[in-house]
Amino acid sequence: MRRPTIADIARRAGVSKGAVSYALNGRPGVSEATRARILAIAQEIGWQPNSAARALNGARAEAVGLALCRPARFLGMEPFFMELISGIESELAAHSCALMLQVVRDHETEMGVYRRWWGEGRVDGAILVDLHVADPRVPEMEALGMPVVVIGHPSAAGSLLPVWSDDGAAVRETVEYLAALGHRRVSRVAGLPRLVHTAIRDRAFEEACAALGLAETGVVHTDYTGEEGARATRRLLSSPHRPTAIVYDNDIMAVAGLSVAQEMRLDVPADLSIVAWDDSPLSQVVRPPLTALGRDISAYGAHAARRLLALIDGADPGPLEDDTARLTPRGSTAPPPES
Amino acid sequence: MRRPTIADIARRAGVSKGAVSYALNGRPGVSEATRARILAIAQEIGWQPNSAARALNGARAEAVGLALCRPARFLGMEPFFMELISGIESELAAHSCALMLQVVRDHETEMGVYRRWWGEGRVDGAILVDLHVADPRVPEMEALGMPVVVIGHPSAAGSLLPVWSDDGAAVRETVEYLAALGHRRVSRVAGLPRLVHTAIRDRAFEEACAALGLAETGVVHTDYTGEEGARATRRLLSSPHRPTAIVYDNDIMAVAGLSVAQEMRLDVPADLSIVAWDDSPLSQVVRPPLTALGRDISAYGAHAARRLLALIDGADPGPLEDDTARLTPRGSTAPPPES
């Protein structure tokens, strides 16, 4: 049995397709009596608008795109992305807007997907994440003319609308906190070096250490996995002047680092202080619970989605600086051991 | 500047729209010379097919739907879902098929979303998860006539295509392993009682305990969160005949349970053995690393997606029983304390 169309409704109501269209869209042009009759018939035969036909007339796709250029397995491992996505979802859901999600291999494929989605009218806008230094996607997106919100620092977002949070300030707060505890040798286990926010954190870390006269005992870059976090930790803790504190770029690596420290018979926090970036339940559940830089990632995603929806609506929302991550001291940080 | 259409191409090439359509779709009806000319022009003016127009003629949406009825925050916390989604993605990506994702409040909204997506021709099929006992979604989906793969036991999938794994066997293996270690008092911290797979695990657990003559020291149902996992553990460990082993329905709760045990000055595994269901990196990263029931969830998702794509293609793939979860013994299980 075919899906009912407005032509079916028109036939049963004894009016024209046009009248049905006016009635169903709450537009003037039909009497209230006729409108009610048409709505009743539509209800009765279970009519559903066909978005394809609507889109053909320039209507919205009522969906926004997110193409993620990370190995698929990262998704399952990084709480950050799932929280971000769930935050985006929560905002979109309130506007009956769907999320088109695709995991892609590389940036080239990613742009191909965006080009196709936009070209085919399947999405009304997109969210760009994981900004690289001198990211080629930015000028390409600008050329496409699609509404785009960039999750990342304005300095790298070109003319696209940025939503970001001040990682530099968070790094400074952390380093100052560790310095106040008495630490003088602080290391950092960072994420992918090509990502803009890694560069920003690296730089802020370096500057904060210099300002406070701390010895920078090494920044190690990783791919965010627990394995590389463990390896980096092992390397840092094996060096002759090993750090008394390590700041990790995500909680997965911090937890892995904690395990390595314990494996090396170092007491956390007595011998080594650990700070995690991203405060998922994971950080609170290990022993000792981790001092972490937390913020509401879900809200972050929601804000980005709201900005995008405004942009799609033709508004001109300004860039948004979201909350800076806040340090929550827990059991993994303490003054360094006397030496 | 308007997006180019086949009419623009036709005008520039000096042929009709029909000829352009044939050329662009690689169908016979135009000479190779004309085809090449048309393709060149299409390339030059940056033509992209408009999916709406295609869909109007009954073409595929090239997307499948997944409406998740869980609080948004769960997504970020449960590694299972993200791995499942990334697995689904990996299979879909290979077929240039997108995933329409929406987090919904309740099953009613969920069905509304599916009805709309299907009615509006935005998806070609859907994946149903978190099957409930006597789930109303199954008959509704059957009535809709949309291609659907159910991730869950065939007994609850009606005429929809099930993809499942034998949780009962995994429970039996686990209980037998614990019994072989010498445990006689085994508990279970389970998930939501209304979920079909919880019921199946509950029953298998009960039967296995009975068969091996173990004392069942309680099954506690939770909502899968770390908090409830911790609370359930505290309750079980506070009872007079406390269990010497606990099997958890996910790793989040197992890790939370581990913390509670340590907080109560119980040594894991000397005083208490812990088994986690779902073997995410989390299980391996805590001290001691958790004995876990693991399987390739990503592959599970990929298999479901492949089944769905086959279904959409009009094939009639049979139900798929995926690998049973396998027990990986690690440091959290040992013989029970003497006494």
Place this chain on the structure above:
DNA sequence: TCGCGGTACTTATCCGGTTCAGCAGGTATT
């Protein structure tokens, strides 16, 4: 030299909506 068949198109229609011009018929205005 006729007809047959194939090639290479064109034309027209359809998909399911939106939208605009037009047109009755009634009411208010002058």
Place this chain on the structure above:
DNA sequence: AATACCTGCTGAACCGGATAAGTACCGCGA
């Protein structure tokens, strides 16, 4: 009484493709 102006509707074009049916032309065999 003629005019203007609503209201409530109709009919048709239109969006951008796919596709069935029709046609012009060519080569070829009989």
